[in-house]
Amino acid sequence: MVAFIGREHQLAGLDALLSEVRAAIGGDDPRPGKCLLIRGRRRIGKSSLVEAFVDRAAVPAMFFTAAGASTEVELESLIEAVNSSTLPDRTVFDDATPGNWSAALRQLAGILPDDRPSVVVVDEVPYLVDRVDAFEGILQRAWDRELSRKPVLFILIGSDLSMMEALSSYGRPFHQRGKEMVLGPLNPAEVGEMLQLAPAEAFDAALVTGGLPLICADWPRGADLWQFLSAELANPVAPLLVSAERSLASEFPDSAMARAVLSAIGSGERTFTNVARAAGGISHTTLTRAVDVLVNKRMVAADLPISTSASRERRYRVTDPYLRFWLTFVAPYLAEIERLRGDLTLRRIEAGWTSWRGRAIEPLLRESLARLLPDDALPAAPAIGAYWTRSNSIEIDVVGADREPIARQLLFLGSIKWLENSAFDGHDLLALQRHRATITDDPIPLLAISRSGVETVGLDASYGPAELIQAWRRLG
Incomplete structure (x- = not known):
């Protein structure tokens, strides 16, 4: 389980959704099913996370992964996934092979249990959207008419971030039919x-x-x-x-x-x-x-x-x-x-x-700072980026502002010095002060981010590796 360090809250979220499905069995809600859309770039551990969840959930489950093949080949793979699943009555697909995706999803819903929760996973959904004609509409109808009426946690996974975002966006067939989870990399902490x-x-x-x-x-x-x-x-x-x-x-x-x-x-x-x-x-x-x-x-x-x-x-x-x-x-x-x-x-x-x-x-440290602030020295900033000119004669590593890229108000400026054996010193401060004078006459607070500490006075704030790593532990 070493690969799942830092994934506890995602696993807990999956557990909570399955608990909601379980609690709805026998209740007044005619649609006890829940849908979750998980997106994240490739090799980030989406499939492994869901596989770990399915293993420990110990409920009937099916896990299907699209491969970007033709509609017919993908349909055959789905049937194989059903046959190798732990769903009851899975052999129904042997007796009546569906001829299209609408029929396959309808038939899949028919073998899901009514008296206990189950999990159905469709991985690499963007391949299906790309290869199967009108797949979004097929998915929407299958969910609305059959799948959502069963106590199932229906998980859709995709690595194409823009396509997965679009899948549930306004005006698309699957809009507002599922919750979303974005799986990122392990953070520095x-x-x-x-x-x-x-x-x-x-x-x-x-x-x-x-x-x-x-x-x-x-x-x-x-x-x-x-x-x-x-x-x-x-x-x-x-x-x-x-x-x-x-x-x-x-x-x-x-x-x-x-x-x-x-x-x-x-x-x-x-x-x-x-x-x-x-x-x-x-x-x-x-x-x-x-x-x-x-x-x-x-x-x-x-x-x-x-x-x-x-x-x-x-x-x-x-x-x-x-x-x-x-x-x-x-x-x-x-x-x-x-x-x-x-x-x-x-x-x-x-x-x-x-x-x-x-x-x-630099981008990672700026994001760390955004997670850390506000503190006793600096306010939170809605936008944290950098500043440069065409010739790069002026470069400011950290710019905090009320918005980006055109700010109404600059909140702080800073310099990053990330060297093992060289602290942020008076020369670095002087350069930062000179750069501040080229873009504003206001006494905007100055900060330093340094790997090896600060050896000067005159800064409003300074941050090192320990403070910045703590920001990730605090906010996850």
Whole structure:
């Protein structure tokens, strides 16, 4: 069960929904069934979480996983899943094979028990939406007419975030028919607990693993970053090496251009022009289309600087720190690793680690700060981002404001210095004060986020790894 550290509240939520179904048996509600839609990016542990819940629920259950095949093949797989399930009367499907999805779901509802709860799981729903004609309407009718009338917990799982969000959105057939659960990666505190690491090292581990349970499970408890990387890079089939490729193959089976643009952004290019150049000199239209796909899939963020005036200086970044690490340090050298020369890759990571981490850690630390505030020194900020100019002559790592990207009021400004052996000092404070003077005349509070402490006076607040990791423990 090591992969489920930090998943207790999700398991508790599933238990609570099943209890609601159980309590409704024999009551006045003609629709005792409950539906839950679970979304989260690939390899985050959605299926494993639900499998663990089903195992411990000890009720009749069926678990079906779509594979992106044809309608007919998927229907055959559903019938096989029913036959191998623990549902009573499952052999009915052998006697009367349904010829379409409407009939299959109607027949499935017919074999669900009336006197005890059951669980039905449909994994990778977006494949069905994409391949089965009018599947959303079929699903809505099956739920309204048959499934919801049985004491069943009906769980729909999907990795395509935008499609799963759309499934229950206003104007779509399945609107308001199910509750939603968003499953994210293990947060830095959970990673630290799982791997038995101190706060600063937990943040490093969160950057490299992305909080993916499968990769974290391969990290020896108490081992430092370099011990972990040395072992992973010596094994060409280690989860750290193969998880990203498998996810990308599923996300972009037919979109080489989106892959190329993602690789360009992952390698460190941040502006539209530089991304286009790094992706092979592609056209403005082609790049815009590819970026839209990546942003829609939540794989890339398109950030604007937060300030009191408008800016068009958009910067792109890969949202998943593990994928960003993989695209920078692993993907270009997979052939080298497969030749069992991961030692060369490791030396390259050691040489570039401090520089890469310095920028990669910033979004995670800003999110940590958002979870921590308000405190005695600073208010909560509805928006926490950064500020930069086209030439990058002015860069402010932390900007707290009342809204983004165009703020009415700036609430605080800050600097991030995430180095092992260098504290935030007077020179850093002076640079922050100078940058503040370029965007406002107001004495806005100043803060520092430092891995190695603060060696100066004049700040309104400062935060280190211990305070920031605690924010994740407090809010989960």
